[in-house]
Amino acid sequence: FASSRRIRRPLPPGPKPRLFIGNLLDLPKVTPWKTYQEWRQIYGDVIHLHVPWQPIIVLNSAKAALDLLEKRSDIYSDRIRYRMWTLIGWDFSLAISPYGPIWRSQRRLFHQYFNQTVVHAYQGVQLEEVRKFLSRALESPEHIKEHINHTFISVILRIVYGKKIQGLSDEYIQIAETSLDGMNVAAIPGRHWVEFLPFLSYIPSWCIGGDTQRIVKKYRPAVEAMLDKPLVKINEALATGEVMTAAAYDMLKSVKDRNGGELSPENYTLVKNVAGIAYAAAVETTTASSEVFLLAMAMHPEVQKKAQAELDLYVGSNRLPEFYDLDSLIYIQAIALEVTRWIPVVPNGIAHRLMVDDEYNGYFIPKGTIAIANVWAMMRDPEDYPEPDVFKPERFIKDGKINTDIRNPNTMAFGFGRRICPGRHLSNAMFRLFIASILHVFNVEAGRGRDGKMQELSLETETGLVIRPNTVPHGLKPRSQAAAASLVRQQSSIDV
Numbered sequence: 067f068a069s070s071r072r073i074r075r076p077l078p079p080g081p082k083p084r085l086f087i088g089n090l091l092d093l094p095k096v097t098p099w100k101t102y103q104e105w106r107q108i109y110g111d112v113i114h115l116h117v118p119w120q121p122i123i124v125l126n127s128a129k130a131a132l133d134l135l136e137k138r139s140d141i142y143s144d145r146i147r148y149r150m151w152t153l154i155g156w157d158f159s160l161a162i163s164p165y166g167p168i169w170r171s172q173r174r175l176f177h178q179y180f181n182q183t184v185v186h187a188y189q190g191v192q193l194e195e196v197r198k199f200l201s202r203a204l205e206s207p208e209h210i211k212e213h214i215n216h217t218f219i220s221v222i223l224r225i226v227y228g229k230k231i232q233g234l235s236d237e238y239i240q241i242a243e244t245s246l247d248g249m250n251v252a253a254i255p256g257r258h259w260v261e262f263l264p265f266l267s268y269i270p271s272w273c274i275g276g277d278t279q280r281i282v283k284k285y286r287p288a289v290e291a292m293l294d295k296p297l298v299k300i301n302e303a304l305a306t307g308e309v310m311t312a313a314a315y316d317m318l319k320s321v322k323d324r325n326g327g328e329l330s331p332e333n334y335t336l337v338k339n340v341a342g343i344a345y346a347a348a349v350e351t352t353t354a355s356s357e358v359f360l361l362a363m364a365m366h367p368e369v370q371k372k373a374q375a376e377l378d379l380y381v382g383s384n385r386l387p388e389f390y391d392l393d394s395l396i397y398i399q400a401i402a403l404e405v406t407r408w409i410p411v412v413p414n415g416i417a418h419r420l421m422v423d424d425e426y427n428g429y430f431i432p433k434g435t436i437a438i439a440n441v442w443a444m445m446r447d448p449e450d451y452p453e454p455d456v457f458k459p460e461r462f463i464k465d466g467k468i469n470t471d472i473r474n475p476n477t478m479a480f481g482f483g484r485r486i487c488p489g490r491h492l493s494n495a496m497f498r499l500f501i502a503s504i505l506h507v508f509n510v511e512a513g514r515g516r517d518g519k520m521q522e523l524s525l526e527t528e529t530g531l532v533i534r535p536n537t538v539p540h541g542l543k544p545r546s547q548a549a550a551a552s553l554v555r556q557q558s559s560i561d562v
């Protein structure tokens with residue numbers, strides 16, 4: 067199959083390469099998705115970048131991404147190994163494992179605990195944590211970013227490790243945040259010279275040129291601790307016969323039972339790595355989406371009003387939204403889709419790697435090429451989404467239902483083919499519950515800064531694998547002081 071495509075044809079178009087260094091200096095280091103989107107006007111949907119030893123294609127349209135990453139998933143499902151990821155210890159992760167037996171066994175185990183059917187079992191935890199969030203937001207809206215982060219960390223740690231954190235100062239949160247920062251820092255193509263000049267990894271941190279070692283020293287201990295610490299307690303529980311409600315406990319127990327009560331170091335590592343990636347992949351992405359949601363709401367009060375009218379109709383003022391409400395809340399669903407489209411929080415996905423030579427639209431794509439899905443450009447394709455910069459949930463609704471003729475942003479935001487995000491079922495349900503709960507209780511405004519002035523909101527984001535808005539609204543005002551506040555306090559039992 068693959069060899070039938072082995073016909074030498076020109077490479078796809080792209081910026082003119084320089085002698086020896088190719089397009090190395092052209093690789094954008096800040097918000098690359100925007101530059102790639104601009105390049106689409108010049109070079110088209112599939113752009114080739116020639117970096118020494120490493121051809122790259124950027125897929126700027128949903129069609130190209132679906133044609134290659136989805137329909138030819140058998141040959142486009144490998145990953146590159148950023149040298150920096152391996153150096154800081156992130157090569158444990160299923161998300162960057164090469165396509166092969168280790169990835170397959172990790173992915174199979176992950177799927178068992180996060181497939182569409184199983185995730186219903188986690189609704190109780192999500193509901194409880196989202197309500198605690200409402201209560202915290204009521205008490206101290208100025209700390210909204212911390213509350214969001216706290217919520218999704220709590221949800222995933224309870225699901226995966228059965229661990230309840232005491233607060234934001236929990237040692238584990240610090241460790242995990244540091245290691246996630248490391249992953250983001252390491253993952254931008256072109257930022258680290260060690261990707262192209264491996265000897266740089268040997269230069270000591272105190273020397274000129276020792277940047278790589280400095281980064282390793284900063285992040286590697288945190289990545290190791292993030293994986294090791296929570297599993298130790300679970301393993302002890304298993305050894306003493308204590309029963310725990312936690313996915314990692316069930317994983318360890320089932321591999322142990324399958325192997326006659328023995329837990330080999332390989333199986334222990336398998337569970338440790340699969341559990342660790344759940345935390346790492348879930349927290350940053352869901353936190354980022356929630357921040358984008360708040361930004362969209364503060365910028366569009368008219369959207370809040372419509373959503374609140376729907377909530378008042380279907381949920382009413384005597385209770386908070388439940389999971390069973392979500393299918394009836396069409397406008398809330400449309401908001402979730404539009405937030406996902408408006409600022410996709412993984413704007414360049416996670417790059418795929420081609421395993422054999424290929425050909426597309428008459429262009430040759432050599433084996434080893436990295437394929438970057440520019441989800442940002444796909445979400446701003448005016449053919450799919452007229453006036454793409456405008457935030458408009460209505461674009462997804464027709465005759466009172468979600469219009470399935472409009473391309474669903476989730477088919478791009480969560481990636482493609484065999485590598486598609488296996489956490490999307492958990493994430494989608496949780497996100498809609500979060501949106502419904504906030505809008506049921508609060509009006510979202512930009513919030514005032516320390517100087518007393520209203521915060522100026524901006525669409526700017528950081529650069530990274532996962533992006534978060536630079537400004538996050540914190541002006542959450544209860545819609546009705548008496549009703550909303552007593553409802554939240556009554557339905558969430560926490561000490562904030």
Ligand code: HEM
Pocket residue numbers: 160161162163173176180343344345347348349351352355411412415416417418479480481482483484485486487488489490492493
């Ligand atoms: C807003 C929420 C989320 C977004 C936007 C998102 C997006 C993505 C994307 C773009 C990928 C790469 C797919 C590809 O290579 O084509 C991915 C992979 C992955 N995601 Fe998510 N994700 C989210 C939430 C979650 C959650 C909640 C979990 C875990 C419970 C999770 C677990 C994973 C894992 C394990 C992978 C690696 C899959 C592989 O390489 O085989 N994600 N995600």
